[in-house]
Amino acid sequence: xxxxxxxxYAKINLGLDVIRxxxxxxxxxxxxxxxxxxxxxxxxxxxKFQSVTxxxxxxxxxxxxxNLVYKAIELFRENHPIRSGLxxxxxKRIPVAAGLAGGSADAAATLKGLxxxxxxxxxxxxxxxxxxxxxxxxxxxxxxxxxxxxGIGEILKPLTPMPDCSILLVKPDISVSxxxxxENLRLNEEAKHPNIPAMLEALQxxxxxxxxxxxxxxxxxxxxxEYPIIEEIKSVMKDKGALTAxxxxxxxxxxxxxxNQLKAEKVxxxxxxxxxxxxxxxxxxx
Numbered sequence: 001x002x003x004x005x006x007x008x009y010a011k012i013n014l015g016l017d018v019i020r021x022x023x024x025x026x027x028x029x030x031x032x033x034x035x036x037x038x039x040x041x042x043x044x045x046x047x048k049f050q051s052v053t054x055x056x057x058x059x060x061x062x063x064x065x066x067n068l069v070y071k072a073i074e075l076f077r078e079n080h081p082i083r084s085g086l087x088x089x090x091x092k093r094i095p096v097a098a099g100l101a102g103g104s105a106d107a108a109a110t111l112k113g114l115x116x117x118x119x120x121x122x123x124x125x126x127x128x129x130x131x132x133x134x135x136x137x138x139x140x141x142x143x144x145x146x147x148x149x150x151g152i153g154e155i156l157k158p159l160t161p162m163p164d165c166s167i168l169l170v171k172p173d174i175s176v177s178x179x180x181x182x183e184n185l186r187l188n189e190e191a192k193h194p195n196i197p198a199m200l201e202a203l204q205x206x207x208x209x210x211x212x213x214x215x216x217x218x219x220x221x222x223x224x225x226e227y228p229i230i231e232e233i234k235s236v237m238k239d240k241g242a243l244t245a246x247x248x249x250x251x252x253x254x255x256x257x258x259x260n261q262l263k264a265e266k267v268x269x270x271x272x273x274x275x276x277x278x279x280x281x282x283x284x285x286x
Contacts, residue, residue: 003045004117008109009144009286010038010100011137012169012248012255014162015194016217018185022152026136027182030196031149032203033140034162035286038169040106041091042069044113049085056090063090068107071134076114079130095171095279099249101137108141128156144286146203148196159200162285163208166264168237170277171253172229181222181250193218212243212257223251230254233276240267 014032021027052073054063064070069090076082088110094102108131115122122130124142131138136153146159194216202211224231230247233254237245241263242256258264268282 001117001119003043004113005041005043006109006113006116007039007041008094008102008105009035009141010094010102010105011035011141012100012167012253013217013246014146014211014215015196015199016219016249017194017196018182018187018218020187026152027185028151029149029153031153032159032196032199033147033149035144035146036100036167036169036283037286038094038100038281038283040094040102040109042106042109042113043089043091044110044117045087045089046117047085047087052086052088054088054090056092058092058096061090061092061096068103068134069110072107072110073114075130075133076111076120080114080118080120082114082118095169095253095281097175098171098253098279099176099247099251100169100253101141101249104135104137105141107131107134107138111138112142128154146285148200160203160206162203163206163211164285165208165243166258166261167283167285168242168256168258168264168268168271169248169253169279169281169283170233170237170256170271171279172227172233172276173278174227174229174252176223176227176251178250180226181219184222185219186221191218191221192216208243208257208259215244215246215257217247217249219250220247223247227252229276233271236271236274236276237267240270242267 019028128139234245237256245256
């Protein structure tokens with residue numbers, strides 16, 4: 001095998017709670033993660049040269065050591081000496097810096113692709129142990145599906161799949177610093193924590209109507225103050241028939257859950273022409 005093409009799937013957070021700040025500066029979290037059917041494609045090709053080159057369809061995307069694909073290759077090489085060079089083409093469809101784990105998904109897919117291309121025989125668990133060195137979301141992006149994520153995000157438990165529905169993603173034309181959001185999060189008595197156990201119960205019952213009202217993201221308390229447009233998008237989605245609407249990760253992407261595809265398509269068209277969203281995507285749970 002000389003080349004391989006892999007898909008890197010985006011994620012949303014159905015529930016995101018932050019329990020405490022740890023002495024090492026990280027935060028302990030409790031999150032329900034969900035893969036959605038939106039993906040980047042990564043073509044990995046062996047070359048005769050020892051160098052690694054990355055190209056992308058987005059001119060502004062760094063293609064050097066700042067890119068998580070490059071870091072994933074370096075990490076894989078440290079553990080499994082590769083005798084060839086690599087030519088990578090990254091076709092980005094997941095919005096960048098959007099709270100959808102696009103970079104982590106690319107890193108995870110690269111590790112999976114290299115494992116197959118070089119027949120390294122690493123198990124999913126071994127890939128996940130490698131992946132956590134690249135970022136807290138990478139092990140989940142390797143596991144995929146519906147999962148409870150704890151610790152700093154590396155302790156994962158697969159869950160009953162999310163009920164099928166339509167998911168509308170709207171990313172406003174702003175960039176949010178994850179570092180800023182976590183640094184300004186106040187975990188005092190007033191902090192409204194999502195009810196993760198109740199969400200787990202609703203998932204087990206496969207009940208979207210019970211699950212939707214429980215969806216919450218504690219990081220909204222920081223991001224919405226800074227960017228009120230996020231609250232506006234949420235309100236419009238709910239007014240137009242979403243069962244619920246929530247910010248994913250540290251933002252700024254907002255997702256709405258719809259139980260009716262036609263209704264979702266109508267709201268998708270509204271957002272496409274409204275100017276609220278720089279990127280508007282209609283998808284489903286993976």
